[in-house]
Amino acid sequence: MLDIKLIQNDFETICAKLRKKKVDEILLEELRVISLELKSAKLLLEPLQAEQNAKSKLFPIYAKEGKDTKALQAELSDNKIKIAEALETVRNLEEKLEERATVIPNTPDDSVPLGEDENDNVEIKKVLTPKTFSFTPKEHWDLDKEQNWIDFERGVKLAKSRFSVLKNQGAKLERALINYMLDFNTARGFHEVAVPYIVNRETLMGTGQLPKFEDDLFKIDGEDLFLIPTAEVPVTNLFRDEILKIEELPLKMTAYSACFRKEAGSAGKDTRGMIRQHQFDKVELVCITTPEQSEAIFEEMLNCASDLLTSLGLPHRHLLLCGGDLGFSAAKTVDLEVWLPGQNRYREISSVSNTFDFQARRAKIRFKDENKNRLAHTLNGSSLAVGRTLIAIMENYQNEDGSISIPEVLKKYM
């Protein structure tokens, strides 16, 4: 959530920043007006409450002195009605403010380039050169005809489209990748956690998926519970409503989880193969830091994911997302795109984001700094999307006879 004080005191700056994310200024102006109305409504309410509190305390004193309380009681009964009215106004405004503030995205960092969509993202660097094949490399679904690692048809039978089944070496490679990734991350000081795949509304509010993106989530029928779209949600919320000790920071965590996404709005996109599924595996990095540390930790997370790809021998590039392509909660995001020789293009395989204090404000994740409670910074990044890594290995490690080699680092996991 945005800092309402900034809306009140530095409106122009917020507007300028959110222009990068194409947020309608009218929404912000509305927010500003409501917040000011709320402020004055409270100024009306609080003296009434103060009076009620002070005068109510007179009753035991009057009783001791044997004084009559009739008049006082009448006066306070009257005041009570005024309080109820003023309170009603305050509550309505609070509700309105909450409703509007929670759907405004995070402000982009100054380093975020201007741009409309993914075409305006800025390539920072390429890592590893794609190898040249002496034959025409196949796409993973063609390779699979030979390998029989992925069963697309029966995935659909069991659930619906965009579900698949892994078999044989495919299933084993998936498992090997998860273990390898977790080991890689823990060697770099990230602590492993295993979290629930089903979370409540508050948790999803905390990281920003709700209230705005409910349609993208699988909801449990009859309960106010949802399947997680990423481990970022439960892991970040581990510290919701907590005040951490500054010495504990940065908190560096890594978690494997299955992820569930409705992929609403991506009809017709990536319908072939295993690129875009309703259920996929991912190993995630989540950090909670002080504002002072967050920039450095962001680089550390990015390097971790990039080095992981390098260690697997997978060529990739770093893309700095432009304002138009930034996610709701992110202030800054670098995507990692892996080279897929079969598709002859780079495809997203990781996304590392710094949300600054946006999620921390929503989730009330603070730390104590010299007796003061300050909002923490939260960061998240994939390291990596497992299914896409599997595909990348298939396509990059394919041989002319249709067989697939296993990357050296994974051999001991197979």
Place this chain on the structure above:
RNA sequence: CGGGAGAUGGCAGAGCGGUUGAAUGCACCGGUCUUGAAAACCGGCGAGGGUAAUACCUCCGGGGGUUCGAAUCCCCCUCUCCCGGCCA
């Protein structure tokens, strides 16, 4: 899913209608003492809003109600624990 008990500050745990935002203990922070540490003693120590700083307001699981006044009384919900059933 059935029967019982409960939810209070970082933890433990009082309070059960009136200067109680909350006793006490532990933990924590500062000080005295000590070569240093421990012990002992003194002081501080929940969160959010508001203010230049005070005042002041809100919060005792969540929501509603009774009252001049609620942590305390009533209703609903959620969660936790114990007993039984079911089950990885």
